[in-house]
Amino acid sequence: MEWYQWLAIACLAVDIAGLIIHLTRLISLGKPKDLSHQKGDIVPSLMYAFSGAMSPTRKESAFLHIPTYIAGIFYHLGTFVSIFVFFFFLAQIAINEPIAQFIAGFLAIAVLCGFGILIKRMVIKRLRTLSNPDDYISNLLVTFFQLLTAAVLLHENWQPAYYIIVSILLVYIPLGKLKHAVYFFAARYHLGYFYGWRGVWPPKKI
Amino acid sequence: MGELSKDKIKKGLEVFANQKDSKLHAHLNACVHCGLCAESCIYYNAMPDEKFVPAKKVDLVASVYRRYKTLTGKTIPGLVGARKLDEATVNEMVDLLYGACTMCGRCNTHCSIGIDISFVVRTGRKLLTNMGYAPDALQSTINSALETGNNMGISETDFIETLEWLQEDLQMEVGNNAAKIPINETGKEVLYTLNPREPKFFPLSISAMAKIFYAANESWTISTKMYDVTNYAYYTGNEVESQIIVNRLFDEMQNLGAKKCVLAECGHGSRAFRWEGPNVIGKSYPFEVLTSVELIAGYIRDGRIKLDPEKIKDLVTIHDPCNLARSGGIVEEQRYIIKNAVTNFTEMTPSGIENLCCGGGGGQLAMSEYNERRIKIARIKAEQIQKTGAKIVATPCHNCVDQLTQINSTYKLGIQIKTIAEIVADALIID
Numbered sequence: 001m002e003w004y005q006w007l008a009i010a011c012l013a014v015d016i017a018g019l020i021i022h023l024t025r026l027i028s029l030g031k032p033k034d035l036s037h038q039k040g041d042i043v044p045s046l047m048y049a050f051s052g053a054m055s056p057t058r059k060e061s062a063f064l065h066i067p068t069y070i071a072g073i074f075y076h077l078g079t080f081v082s083i084f085v086f087f088f089f090l091a092q093i094a095i096n097e098p099i100a101q102f103i104a105g106f107l108a109i110a111v112l113c114g115f116g117i118l119i120k121r122m123v124i125k126r127l128r129t130l131s132n133p134d135d136y137i138s139n140l141l142v143t144f145f146q147l148l149t150a151a152v153l154l155h156e157n158w159q160p161a162y163y164i165i166v167s168i169l170l171v172y173i174p175l176g177k178l179k180h181a182v183y184f185f186a187a188r189y190h191l192g193y194f195y196g197w198r199g200v201w202p203p204k205k206i
Numbered sequence: 207m208g209e210l211s212k213d214k215i216k217k218g219l220e221v222f223a224n225q226k227d228s229k230l231h232a233h234l235n236a237c238v239h240c241g242l243c244a245e246s247c248i249y250y251n252a253m254p255d256e257k258f259v260p261a262k263k264v265d266l267v268a269s270v271y272r273r274y275k276t277l278t279g280k281t282i283p284g285l286v287g288a289r290k291l292d293e294a295t296v297n298e299m300v301d302l303l304y305g306a307c308t309m310c311g312r313c314n315t316h317c318s319i320g321i322d323i324s325f326v327v328r329t330g331r332k333l334l335t336n337m338g339y340a341p342d343a344l345q346s347t348i349n350s351a352l353e354t355g356n357n358m359g360i361s362e363t364d365f366i367e368t369l370e371w372l373q374e375d376l377q378m379e380v381g382n383n384a385a386k387i388p389i390n391e392t393g394k395e396v397l398y399t400l401n402p403r404e405p406k407f408f409p410l411s412i413s414a415m416a417k418i419f420y421a422a423n424e425s426w427t428i429s430t431k432m433y434d435v436t437n438y439a440y441y442t443g444n445e446v447e448s449q450i451i452v453n454r455l456f457d458e459m460q461n462l463g464a465k466k467c468v469l470a471e472c473g474h475g476s477r478a479f480r481w482e483g484p485n486v487i488g489k490s491y492p493f494e495v496l497t498s499v500e501l502i503a504g505y506i507r508d509g510r511i512k513l514d515p516e517k518i519k520d521l522v523t524i525h526d527p528c529n530l531a532r533s534g535g536i537v538e539e540q541r542y543i544i545k546n547a548v549t550n551f552t553e554m555t556p557s558g559i560e561n562l563c564c565g566g567g568g569g570q571l572a573m574s575e576y577n578e579r580r581i582k583i584a585r586i587k588a589e590q591i592q593k594t595g596a597k598i599v600a601t602p603c604h605n606c607v608d609q610l611t612q613i614n615s616t617y618k619l620g621i622q623i624k625t626i627a628e629i630v631a632d633a634l635i636i637d
Contacts, residue, residue: 022235025228025231026228026231026232027228029225029227029228029231030226030227030228031227031228032227032228032229033226033227033485034484034485035484035485035488035489035490036480036481036482036483036484036485036490036491037484037490037491037494037495039535040535049320053315053320054320059315059316059318060242060245060246060316061240061242061243061246061316061317061318062242062318064242064245065242068240068242072240072318124241125256126241126244126256126259127239127241129256129257129262130239130241130256130259130261130262130265131239131287132239132284132285132286132287133284133285133286133287134285134286134287135238135239137285175277175278175286176278176285176286177237177238177239177286179235180235180236180237180238180319183232183235183236183319184236184319184320186228186231186232186235186236187232187233187236187319187320187321187322188319188320189232190228190229190232190233190320190322191314191320191321191322192320194322195315195535198481198533198534198535199535200531200532200533200534200535200559203537203558203559204537204538206537206538206541206553206557206558
């Protein structure tokens with residue numbers, strides 16, 4: 001293996017350690033505690049929190065912002081695919097050319113979505129005022145991660161740049177807003193628990 | 207901008223330390239600043255200024271958290287927008303967390319991540335309260351409740367007198383001198399609470415409920431010592447004051463030995479006592495707590511009261527109080543009641559747990575400094591009501607009644623605003 005591959009492995013270890021710290025903190029703080037008399041059911045509410053409540057038919061943040069919502073879906077799928085491909089690279093599993101080209105094509109769409117979201121953040125005042133450097137850095141790191149994944153799938157000589165970006169991204173994840181990879185699930189769990197306890201979710205037809 | 211004393215900052219930051227579970231930690235670390243929550247907020251919709259975006263309010267609290275409680279925020283604050291707790295931050299927090307949020311929770315359900323934004327706002331309010339920045343007008347409402355036992359400062363003598371003449375009215379109305387508004391009686395099935403606005407401004411809503419109890423042949427009583435269902439300390443996040451208020455009603459339930467505590471039509475009062483109360487005092491209630499809306503729906507379902515919907519022919523719509531519907535799951539009950547009590551009913555769009563806040567929640571009605579904003583955001587509710595064409599708006603919350611009354615007058619809606627009990631009392635068939 002080349003030095004940049006070792007670097008990426010080291011940074012992966014840092015990333016995992018960082019995320020474990022976040023996860024441990026969440027677990028040590030404990031599950032929701034509520035002394036009021038429970039009215040509803042938790043499990044159906046949690047299931048709804050992670051499914052129906054997120055669907056574009058129910059969530060205003062989705063159905064009022066369809067282009068952003070779709071871009072976000074592609075962008076996140078692009079990230080998951082890139083992570084998957086990264087582990088293939090680490091395990092030195094060869095990806096055959098047609099599949100590599102297909103993935104690269106898909107990632108090109110995801111990259112466009114990522115840049116689109118970034119441009120939106122820069123152009124729209126309400127997003128610009130809400131943003132801090134972390135928002136831009138996080139977007140750029142993930143978008144370049146996807147871009148370079150596509151590049152490496154097509155041309156091996158992009159490997160040094162790819163692994164350097166991967167390394168920076170991995171170290172950065174636990175420090176900035178990309179840690180929402182962990183906290184997204186925790187926040188939705190708490191919201192589902194809260195509404196389930198009180199019998200609000202899943203919503204009943206009126 | 208001015209620095210704050212270390213002691214003051216320490217007091218404020220205590221809110222991040224005393225966590226009973228991982229909820230606050232999860233919600234403070236989850237926001238990605240997507241800003242897609244903007245359109246779910248009545249403040250932003252009425253006044254499209256970026257400072258009213260719910261994510262901005264979350265960020266105000268989270269940025270302080272990052273500055274003092276995270277490695278990145280402590281070492282490179284500029285990178286993650288971590289903010290120092292100084293006068294500028296405090297002023298902005300007071301303005302947005304107290305003055306630009308009703309804690310209606312509509313943004314919670316629409317947040318792309320699932321952040322309990324109203325919970326974060328309340329945490330921010332608590333931080334400010336710990337530092338001594340709770341708005342004076344809101345605090346004086348709490349002080350009144352702490353000093354006199356009710357937020358309107360009604361003396362026990364005046365309250366008893368009011369109940370006595372209401373009892374005479376009830377006896378005349380139902381044609382039975384044995385009809386009673388029982389006070390301070392022990393061992394009853396129901397201890398009924400009130401919003402102090404009722405004895406002060408809307409005594410007929412007490413009559414309405416008394417008439418329903420009479421028709422249902424309920425075993426009930428009102429305490430003259432502790433009847434106030436409200437708890438404005440919930441809105442400032444002052445746990446000590448909130449605890450005193452919750453404990454008073456808890457103790458009165460024990461003293462009078464009632465089986466059920468029935469909460470008057472008050473959104474935040476119901477939430478503060480039923481859902482938050484046990485957590486504030488650190489113990490579960492050994493008695494049942496339910497809202498009067500659930501109780502009345504039960505009376506109709508069990509055939510304990512009979513209604514004649516022909517008595518109310520005007521088109522009626524329901525305004526769902528946020529604390530009752532979105533944060534309490536009470537949605538079907540008020541519809542079941544109204545559909546049984548009136549001939550013509552129509553829904554607002556959206557309604558139920560999706561309903562739009564009237565603008566009076568979160569203690570806004572008690573904070574006169576934000577009156578102008580409160581009336582501006584109410585335009586959205588006014589338009590929503592107008593679209594229904596309804597002549598009567600029924601709402602199970604006295605706070606909402608107050609705000610809707612102001613909306614009615616400001617936006618010239620020409621409607622009547624009634625509580626659920628008032629509508630039921632009008633439709634009651636007394637045998």
